[in-house]
Amino acid sequence: MENINQLYQNKIITNDGTNTLYSKKFDQHYHSVKEGALNESLSKHIIPAIEYHKNKTELNILDICYGLGYNTLATLYYIIKNKLNIKINIYSPEFDKELLDSLISFQYPKEFDEFRNIIDELISNLYYEDENYKIEIFNGDAREYLENLNNRNIKFDIVYQDAFSSDVNKMLWTQEYFTQIKSILNKNAIITTYSIATPVRLSIYNNDLQIYEYKPDKSNKITIALNNNYIYQNINYKYIDMELKQRRNKTAKAIKD
Numbered sequence: 001m002e003n004i005n006q007l008y009q010n011k012i013i014t015n016d017g018t019n020t021l022y023s024k025k026f027d028q029h030y031h032s033v034k035e036g037a038l039n040e041s042l043s044k045h046i047i048p049a050i051e052y053h054k055n056k057t058e059l060n061i062l063d064i065c066y067g068l069g070y071n072t073l074a075t076l077y078y079i080i081k082n083k084l085n086i087k088i089n090i091y092s093p094e095f096d097k098e099l100l101d102s103l104i105s106f107q108y109p110k111e112f113d114e115f116r117n118i119i120d121e122l123i124s125n126l127y128y129e130d131e132n133y134k135i136e137i138f139n140g141d142a143r144e145y146l147e148n149l150n151n152r153n154i155k156f157d158i159v160y161q162d163a164f165s166s167d168v169n170k171m172l173w174t175q176e177y178f179t180q181i182k183s184i185l186n187k188n189a190i191i192t193t194y195s196i197a198t199p200v201r202l203s204i205y206n207n208d209l210q211i212y213e214y215k216p217d218k219s220n221k222i223t224i225a226l227n228n229n230y231i232y233q234n235i236n237y238k239y240i241d242m243e244l245k246q247r248r249n250k251t252a253k254a255i256k257d
C-alpha cells in the first residue's frame with residue numbers, strides 16, 4: 001500500500017541546491033529543477049510582485065496553490081531580508097492533505113530556518129497569525145475557495161498564479177477561473193505567472209486585465225497581469241498587445257471550463 005512517505009519521499013534537489021518534490025498525480029515537478037525551487041519562487045513571483053507594491057503598508061496575497069509553501073515562505077523571507085514594513089496576509093488553497101501533512105518533515109532551504117514555528121503551526125492548524133503576518137491555508141478546491149473569499153469580501157493586491165500547467169490542471173487556467181479571480185482583485189492588483197502561453201494570456205486578458213512580459217534576471221520570462229486601465233510604464237515590462245496577437249493568430253483562443 002502506498003503511504004504518505006512513499007508518495008512524497010522522492011525529494012529532488014534542484015539546481016540552486018533547494019529541494020522540491022515530484023507529483024505522480026500530475027506527472028510534474030512542483031518547481032523547475034533547472035531554475036531551482038527557491039530561485040524560481042523569488043524570481044517569478046515574490047520579487048516582481050512585492051517590488052510592484054513596495055510602497056504599500058499592508059498586502060493581501062492569494063497564493064495559488066500552497067503546494068510545498070515556497071511562495072508563502074519566500075514572501076516572508078523577502079520582506080524580512082529587505083526590511084520592508086508591510087503587513088502580509090496570505091490566503092492559499094491546497095486540496096492535497098497528504099502533501100500538507102508530509103511537509104512537517106520536508107527539508108526546506110536554510111533561508112526558511114527562522115520560520116520553523118510558522119511552518120509547524122501552519123501544518124497543524126492550517127492557520128498562523130502574529131502582528132506582522134496572517135496565513136490561512138484552505139484544505140479544499142481552489143475554485144470553491146475563490147467563491148468563499150468573494151463571499152467574505154476579501155480583495156487581493158497580489159496573486160501568485162502557480163498551479164501545475166494548463167494541460168494537466170486546466171480548471172485553474174480557464175477564462176471562467178480568471179473571472180473569479182478578477183472579482184476579488186483590488187484596483188492595481190498584480191498577477192504573476194510562469195506561463196507565457198497565449199491561451200493562458202487570453203484567459204486573463206478576456207477579463208479586462210493588462211498583459212505584460214517580464215524577464216527576471218535569474219529565470220525565464222514570465223507573464224504579469226495588472227488590474228488597471230492604463231499602460232503601466234516600466235522599462236522592464238513589455239506590454240503585450242493582445243488585440244494584435246489575436247488579429248495575427250486567428251486560431252488563438254482562451255481556455256474554457
Ligand SMILES: C[S@@+](CC[C@H](N)C(=O)[O-])C[C@H]1O[C@@H](n2cnc3c(N)ncnc32)[C@H](O)[C@@H]1O
Pocket residue numbers: 029030031041064065066067068069070071072093094095096099140141142143162163164169171172
Ligand atoms: C505547482 S504546485 C504549487 C507549488 C507552490 N506554489 C510552491 O511554491 O510550493 C500546484 C499545487 O496545486 C495543487 N492543486 C491542484 N489543483 C488544485 C485545486 N483544484 N484546488 C486546490 N489545490 C490544487 C496541487 O496539489 C499542488 O500542490
